[in-house]
Amino acid sequence: GAVVSQHPSRVICKSGTSVKIECRSLDFQATTMFWYRQFPKQSLMLMATSNEGSKATYEQGVEKDKFLINHASLTLSTLTVTSAHPEDSSFYICSAKVPSAEAFFGQGTRLTVV
Amino acid sequence: KQEVTQIPAALSVPEGENLVLNCSFTDSAIYNLQWFRQDPGKGLTSLLLIQSSQREQTSGRLNASLDKSSGRSTLYIAASQPGDSATYLCAVNSNSNYQLIWGAGTKLIIKP
Numbered sequence: 001g002a003v004v005s006q007h008p009s010r011v012i013c014k015s016g017t018s019v020k021i022e023c024r025s026l027d028f029q030a031t032t033m034f035w036y037r038q039f040p041k042q043s044l045m046l047m048a049t050s051n052e053g054s055k056a057t058y059e060q061g062v063e064k065d066k067f068l069i070n071h072a073s074l075t076l077s078t079l080t081v082t083s084a085h086p087e088d089s090s091f092y093i094c095s096a097k098v099p100s101a102e103a104f105f106g107q108g109t110r111l112t113v114v
Numbered sequence: 115k116q117e118v119t120q121i122p123a124a125l126s127v128p129e130g131e132n133l134v135l136n137c138s139f140t141d142s143a144i145y146n147l148q149w150f151r152q153d154p155g156k157g158l159t160s161l162l163l164i165q166s167s168q169r170e171q172t173s174g175r176l177n178a179s180l181d182k183s184s185g186r187s188t189l190y191i192a193a194s195q196p197g198d199s200a201t202y203l204c205a206v207n208s209n210s211n212y213q214l215i216w217g218a219g220t221k222l223i224i225k226p
Binding site: 006104 | 158160205212216218
């Protein structure tokens with residue numbers, strides 16, 4: 001299957017700082033990328049959908065000014081958590097796809113805000 | 115609004131047993147359904163994807179079935195092994211955009 005690389009796998013940051021998470025499709029060009037968040041013992045929740053070259057579509061309840069998503073190329077999408085707070089601590093995971101095909105997932109990023 | 119439920123939330127069985135994990139969804143108009151495995155602190159591994167027109171998919175010791183009309187899918191694991199211990203997630207895709215709706219998962223422990 002296709003490979004999606006997510007970096008970093010773990011990050012600890014201080015409250016008030018910003019953190020960038022990268023999601024790369026290594027062997028295919030992803031027209032669409034998705035960002036999910038998973039709190040402990042809960043389901044994954046879709047945060048936003050991004051299509052290359054256009055603005056991301058955010059799900060209800062997700063602050064677009066806090067979670068900045070950039071999908072500037074067909075192989076890279078980034079999620080920046082701005083002014084992070086402890087309640088933003090979570091597991092963030094991306095997936096990438098091409099039209100008419102299933103999505104492939106990155107390894108996830110464990111964010112801890114202290 | 116599509117909702118996905120997985121039962122049980124946790125399951126512990128001795129090695130070698132066959133077992134069934136359940137997934138139910140409220141809206142039968144789905145595009146496909148996918149089963150994933152998640153190891154602690156790790157990403158997701160896709161196990162099986164069933165298209166809406168299919169009834170089941172098999173991969174090795176795993177068999178997934180889909181009954182759209184009743185809004186149910188099962189994941190059957192044969193001859194379980196300790197290495198099967200993980201959280202198993204069911205996700206429903208309602209359209210070709212692949213915006214998945216997830217169940218909360220079943221945490222499976224296989225005891226040696």
